[in-house]
Amino acid sequence: xxxxxxxxxxxxxxxxxxxxxxxxxxxxxxxxxxxxxxxxxxxxxxxxxxxxxxxxxxxxxxxxxxxxxxxxxxxxxxxxxxxxxxxxxxxxxxxxxxxxxxxxxxxxxxxxxxxxxxxxxxxxxxxxxxxxxxxxxxxxxxxxxxxxxxxxxxxxxxxxxxxxxxxxxxxxxxxxxxxxxxxxxxxxxxxxxxxxxxxxxxxxxxxxxxxxxxxxxxxxxxxxxxxxxxxxxxxxxxxxxxxxxxxxxxxxxxxxxxxxxxxxxxxxxxxxxxxxxxxxxxxxxxxxxxxxxxxxxxxxxxxxxxxxxxxxxxxxxxxxxxxxxxxxxxxxxxxxxxxxxxxxxxxxxxxxxxxxxxxxxxxxxxxxxxxxxxxxxxxxxxxxxxxxxxxxxxxxxxxxxxxxxxxxxxxxxxxxxxxxxxxxxxxxxxxxxxxxxxxx
Amino acid sequence: xxxxxxxxxxxxxxxxxxxxxxxxxxxxxxxxxxxxxxxxxxxxxxxxxxxxxxxxxxxxxxxxxxxxxxxxxxxxxxxxxxxxxxxxxxxxxxxxxxxxxxxxxxxxxxxxxxxxxxxxxxxxxxxxxxxxxxxxxxxxxxxxxxxxxxxxxxxxxxxxxxxxxxxxxxxxxxxxxxxxxxxxxxxxxxxxxxxxxxxxxxxxxxxxxxxxxxxxxxxxxxxxxxxxxxxxxxxxxxxxxxxxxxxxxxxxxxxxxxxxxxxxxxxxxxxxxxxxxxxxxxxxxxxxxxxxxxxxxxxxxxxxxxxxxxxxxxxxxxxxxxxxxxxxxxxxxxxxxxxxxxxxxxxxxxxxxxxxxxxxxxxxxxxxxxxxxxxxxxxxxxxxxxxxxxxxxxxxxxxxxxxxxxxxxxxxxxxxxxxxxxxxxxxxxxxxxxxxxxxxxxxxxx
Numbered sequence: 001x002x003x004x005x006x007x008x009x010x011x012x013x014x015x016x017x018x019x020x021x022x023x024x025x026x027x028x029x030x031x032x033x034x035x036x037x038x039x040x041x042x043x044x045x046x047x048x049x050x051x052x053x054x055x056x057x058x059x060x061x062x063x064x065x066x067x068x069x070x071x072x073x074x075x076x077x078x079x080x081x082x083x084x085x086x087x088x089x090x091x092x093x094x095x096x097x098x099x100x101x102x103x104x105x106x107x108x109x110x111x112x113x114x115x116x117x118x119x120x121x122x123x124x125x126x127x128x129x130x131x132x133x134x135x136x137x138x139x140x141x142x143x144x145x146x147x148x149x150x151x152x153x154x155x156x157x158x159x160x161x162x163x164x165x166x167x168x169x170x171x172x173x174x175x176x177x178x179x180x181x182x183x184x185x186x187x188x189x190x191x192x193x194x195x196x197x198x199x200x201x202x203x204x205x206x207x208x209x210x211x212x213x214x215x216x217x218x219x220x221x222x223x224x225x226x227x228x229x230x231x232x233x234x235x236x237x238x239x240x241x242x243x244x245x246x247x248x249x250x251x252x253x254x255x256x257x258x259x260x261x262x263x264x265x266x267x268x269x270x271x272x273x274x275x276x277x278x279x280x281x282x283x284x285x286x287x288x289x290x291x292x293x294x295x296x297x298x299x300x301x302x303x304x305x306x307x308x309x310x311x312x313x314x315x316x317x318x319x320x321x322x323x324x325x326x327x328x329x330x331x332x333x334x335x336x337x338x339x340x341x342x343x344x345x346x347x348x349x350x351x352x353x354x355x356x357x358x359x360x361x362x363x364x365x366x367x368x369x370x371x372x373x374x375x376x377x378x379x380x381x382x383x384x385x386x387x388x389x390x391x392x393x394x395x396x397x398x399x400x401x402x403x404x405x406x407x408x409x410x411x412x413x414x415x416x417x418x419x420x421x422x423x424x425x426x427x428x429x430x431x432x433x434x435x436x437x438x439x440x
Numbered sequence: 441x442x443x444x445x446x447x448x449x450x451x452x453x454x455x456x457x458x459x460x461x462x463x464x465x466x467x468x469x470x471x472x473x474x475x476x477x478x479x480x481x482x483x484x485x486x487x488x489x490x491x492x493x494x495x496x497x498x499x500x501x502x503x504x505x506x507x508x509x510x511x512x513x514x515x516x517x518x519x520x521x522x523x524x525x526x527x528x529x530x531x532x533x534x535x536x537x538x539x540x541x542x543x544x545x546x547x548x549x550x551x552x553x554x555x556x557x558x559x560x561x562x563x564x565x566x567x568x569x570x571x572x573x574x575x576x577x578x579x580x581x582x583x584x585x586x587x588x589x590x591x592x593x594x595x596x597x598x599x600x601x602x603x604x605x606x607x608x609x610x611x612x613x614x615x616x617x618x619x620x621x622x623x624x625x626x627x628x629x630x631x632x633x634x635x636x637x638x639x640x641x642x643x644x645x646x647x648x649x650x651x652x653x654x655x656x657x658x659x660x661x662x663x664x665x666x667x668x669x670x671x672x673x674x675x676x677x678x679x680x681x682x683x684x685x686x687x688x689x690x691x692x693x694x695x696x697x698x699x700x701x702x703x704x705x706x707x708x709x710x711x712x713x714x715x716x717x718x719x720x721x722x723x724x725x726x727x728x729x730x731x732x733x734x735x736x737x738x739x740x741x742x743x744x745x746x747x748x749x750x751x752x753x754x755x756x757x758x759x760x761x762x763x764x765x766x767x768x769x770x771x772x773x774x775x776x777x778x779x780x781x782x783x784x785x786x787x788x789x790x791x792x793x794x795x796x797x798x799x800x801x802x803x804x805x806x807x808x809x810x811x812x813x814x815x816x817x818x819x820x821x822x823x824x825x826x827x828x829x830x831x832x833x834x835x836x837x838x839x840x841x842x843x844x845x846x847x848x849x850x851x852x853x854x855x856x857x858x859x860x861x862x863x864x865x866x867x868x869x870x871x872x873x874x875x876x877x878x879x880x881x882x883x884x885x886x
Contacts, residue, residue, distance in 0.1 A: 045588025071735065111747060115730060119626070121559055121604050124663075126582040130571040143568040145662065149493030153666045161667030162735055162874070166559075166605070167627045171874030174730040180747060182728035183876050184634055187559075187605040187626045195623050202641055208728070208751065223574075223587050224567070228604075231597040291647070293553065293622035299516050299614045300601055310619055313549060317621075317647070429606035430613055431622045 006201045006286040007440070009275050010093025010268030012085035013383035014217065015370045016052035016261050019063075020088050024370070024380070025387050028395035029413040033245035033369045035259050041223055047235040050244035052261025052371030053221055054081070063087050065099060068176055074159045075172065076122050077262065081217035081376065082169040083176065085265025089213065090177060093268040094280055098178035106178060107278060114181035114209035115174045116199045117266070118192025118216030119166035120375040123224035132156045173213055173266070181209035190335055190425045191291075192216045193264060193378025194433030198289035200269045210274040217264030218375035226260065232302060232428055234258045234339055234372065245398075250336035250365040251343045251408040252400040258337040258367060264376020267383060284386040287420065287438040288322025290314040294430040301430040304341045308348030311432045315353045315424055318434035322420070326354050329436070330418045331394060333364040333381040335425035336408070337372035345426055347406055362416070363408035364388065368398035377425055378433060385421040385437040392418055445710040448757070452644045455712050455719035455885055458540070458705035459825045460533025462526045464500035464698050464812045469533065473829045475811075476837040477858040481682035482812045483696055488660045489564070496674040498681035499660050500698035500813030502526065511615055519598035520611055521560040526701035526818070527608040527656035528615060534652065535616060538705035539717055552620035552648035553609050554639035556631025558657030558817040560603030561664075566594040608656050620648045626817060629777070630872035631655050632702065633820030633880055637726030637752075643708050650707040654821035658699035665697065671736075673781055673873075685814075687778035687807035687839050688785050688853045690846035695779040698813025702821030704828075719885040721828045724865070725758070727751025731875030738783055742791025744877040745777075745869060749795045752867065752879040760796045769799040771881070772861065773830055775823040775868040776853075778807025778839065779814055788869065789849050804861065806839040806854035820870035820878065827866035827882050836861050 016034035017024040027034065035052050043049040060072050060080035064087070075083065090097050095107045106113070136152030138144040144152075162168055167185040174183050182203045186195045193216030200212035220229050229235055236257030238247050249255035275282055294310035297303055305311075319326060334346045350358055366373070366381060373380055388394060396413040403409050424434040447453050459469055464482030466472040482500040491497040507525050508514050510532035517528060535541060574587025601607070606624045613622060621642055627634050632655025639653035659668070668674045675694035677684040685696040712719055729751065731744035738744070753760055753770070760770050777788055793800045808826055815822055830836055835858055842855035865883040872878075 041582075042584030043588075045585040045592075074735070110732065111729075126571055126574070126587070127580065130575050130582050131580055133568055133571055134575050134577065137572065141572065143565065143572065145490040146493045148662070148666075149491060149495070149497075153494075153670060156666065156670055158670045158672070159736065160670055162671075165626075165628055165874065167872060167874050167876060168735065170627075170730070170876065171735050174732040174875065175734065178732045180730050180732045180744065183627070183730035184625050184638070184728065185627050185876070187624050188609070188622070189604060189606055199623075199638065202638075202645060203728075205645070206641060223582065223584055223591070227588070227591050227595065228600045231595075231600050291552075291621035291623065292549070293609065293613045293619055295617070295619065296610060296614065300519070300598075300607055300610045302601060313619065427606070428601070429604060429610045431606060431609060431624075 003205045005272040006204050006269050007272045007275050007282045008267055008284045008286055008386055009270045009280045009282055010089035011383045011386060012089030012266040013380045014081045014085045014265040015263040015380055016054060018055050019058060019084055021383050021387050028369055031396035031398055033398060035244035035371055037240045038221060040221055044240055046226060047230050048238040048259055049240035050238050051221055051259045054262055060084055064176060074163050076163045077219035078119060078122050078217050079169050079172055081264050082117050082266060083172050085215060086173045086177060086213050089266040089268050099176040108211045110178045110180040112181055112210040113179040114200060114203050114212035115170050115179040115183040116196040116212055116214045117170040117173060118186045118196040118375050119169050120218040122164045122166055123222050124164055126223055169217055179213060188427055188431040189429050190374055190377055190427040191431040191433040192375035194425060194435050195291060197378060197435055198291060201286055201289055204269060204271050211268060211270040213266050214269045215264055215266040215379035216375045219262035220260045220374060221262050229260050248338035248368045249400040250338050250367050251347060251403040251406045253340050255338040255340055258339050258372040261371020261373045263370060263373045264379045267379060282440040284389050284440050285438040288318045288436040290317025290321060290434040292432045294432060296430045301428050304345040308345050308352055311349035311426050312352035314432035314434040315349060318436045322436040324420060327357060328420050329361060329422045331362045331364055331388060331421045333385055333423045335377055336365045337367045359405045359407055361407060362394055363406055364395060365397050365408060378423060381423040382435060382437060385423055388421055389418050389439045392416060453709040454640050454643050454706050454723045455709050456704050456706050456721045456828055457712050457717045457719060458534035458538030459828060460530040461702040461822055461825055462502055462505060462529040463700040463822060464502055467505055467529060476808055477835055479838050479840045479856060480811060483681040483684060489662050491665060494665055495669045495676045496665060498684060499696060501660060502700050516614055517611055519602055521602040522658050523557055523560055523656045524608045524611040528611055530701040530703035531612050531652055534703045534705045543715060548617045549619045550649040551618045552642060552651045553612055553618055553622040554635045554651055554653045555608055555624045556635035556655035556817045557605050557608040557624050559605045561658060561661045563595060563599045564662045569594055612652060627876040628872035628874060629816055629819055630870040630876050630878045631817035633868060633870035633878040634728060636824055637728060637878055637880055639706060640723045640726055649711040652703060652705055654703035655818035656701035657815060657817035659816050660697055660699050683841050685780050685810045686841040687780040687810050688849050689842050690844040692780045692785060694781050695814040698815045700815050701818050702825050721831055721882050722885045724883045725752040725756030725881035727879040729877045733875055735874050738787045742787045742794055744875055745788060745791035745871055746794040748877040748879040752881045756881040769802045771803060771865040771867050772863045773836055773866045774803055774805035775827050775866060776805045776807045777869045777871045778809055780809060786848055789851055800851055804836050804852045804854045806837055808837050810840040824868050824880055827868050830863045830866060831884050834860055834863055
């Protein structure tokens, strides 16, 4: 049975280099890192005081219609990333929506427009919550539930909960751009973005939508979410006065760990015939996707699967879905966050799939430049893959020296003939995602 | 066997072969079903935390539950939070009923998971202690260094990791050795209906032969109840908590929180027949939509809910306006989202009328949330299971506490008492806060 082909027509990545693919792409090609001491909270009490924060110029109020500005008050940072990325992506795709052109009919009818945005576990803003909690202390300075129930909770704005529900990324985006088709929120840690892109693909294939705003967003740059990254063994030791730009060394066993970046964003996925009939510029083809679940000895996956077997299964499923052999992959963008055990899992999986061909496949590493972007990773990585294909160029690699049989050591940007790029990631929790992007 | 394993559009048929649930009314399929048909309520005073002064101090809690009698080795789940514990109990029942327990021929790479599991429960007391330790009253902000200092002492690694919403996936994968596609979605109150729908879609696409799907959730904790109380979504009825959840009644004043899990095993009919499994029902249609209206309000005409119902019915090949040859309306029962909030119940009623027109009044529609409360992300799965049971037994569960009709709400809500009825096709609705809507159509397997 022939199936609808899904193409990528709009890019709206958000990263420490800012909004959109251009600032990210030029930084990657020039080998610039945005990792720096964190501004949004005092992180000196944690293993790492630096990470990949969005630029100060990123202000969601500039990225929503005027009539929607009030709603930005109930947006956690994760939501702000998705909302900004969505506006950028629809504009890049040449789509008219209620969000960028409310006075004209939309390019994609509302009921044919879907939305799948992956999300992380969103932590509450501590300043806001604690201001309320502090009104309900007992004589010993401990939280007093009796006072809280009666009075303290009234200090929270009535809509407080809505800032932190992970589905609010998609809800705000669907409201702004009037997407009334299928909409979902996938929460699988690092695999969230890739699995969301795969879901949009499936929804478009089965005819339930013609276009989708798809992607994911995550910000772990607040004390609670940051602590969870640290407890999960993800953070490198990196004091505020150390050079964070040199710290993360993907696939180099001497890497001290990861630095966390916020980001993600939105891509426009579209049925090929819809894109062609409206004369859209097709950036690339979403050729295939795959997913799997790892066996984790410790159940939850804090100890990564040393065999890499299940991530390899996901990659092979994506290759089958794309109808291509491993040989046809010309570059790979793995999660490569710089945590040696996780990097080793990925390296093992890639060895299983590509065998003797692996050393000739250039690896694109994002983490030294923007940090580990967790639920936002797959969106940024696919946007970079698209740009690699359209520019026929690989970005620079930073920091890593000895990377075994992976072509992942530091290198400048180079022109390269590229047909297909693989994006893949394992996750804390064991879900794996793989996506194959083909040249348009 | 002459049964066609594809539908008339050439798509794979997908059947339910196992079900399980852990609910405020019990931990076993038939026992809970019996209590639902007896119009019993699972509500009582909140015991999970000190809620005595809260605007809402009652809910429907899962009682006397441990995973020990369900799982193979409880030690590998020692760190599991409540969500994962509920999920394990429900999924073990489903797995067993499906006959997968001792099935040697199972290819575990062709078995997937798609859950609508909620986030885990905060370690609230320790979290609050860290926040208060970091609080700088003059600057009205939390200072990072003292916060981190206390947090490092009091917050525990596994308890934090287990709060990630994908952890029930990890526990189920470990329990059953599942290696196929695994996803979790969290579209608030619609999550597990959506999970079942997308699991169905993955099987139809050929990405897996068997999926465990469903949901698990508890928000019965300080900040969960705080959040919904601030939104004024919860019932604040005084007096007997068993009377607090009053879907479709004119005096309804909000939902009552429940907790638990519903899990099902679904598989391609081809796979089920090849291994001699007994189909309990067929998943016939799935629809998903977004209101795209407001984060706080449902579209006043029920546009989004109607769209997801239309999509699910269309996939099932059902014309909502056509009568069957024996004169029955197009479907036999609707498991309502029916939360008991003013807004939901009136808009859901409008949406159903919008879809079924003059036939709507002939289609019984009830809300088991009147009895077990709102299981949030897990609600849809539990309600889907109810539909399968209604088909099996020809019985419709009631909407209890229905006493004062609301003039604008004029459908058949199966008030107060279960009813015997011929049931072959059911529709189950779930509408999420923020506007994501999902509908499943399930029918008798034939």
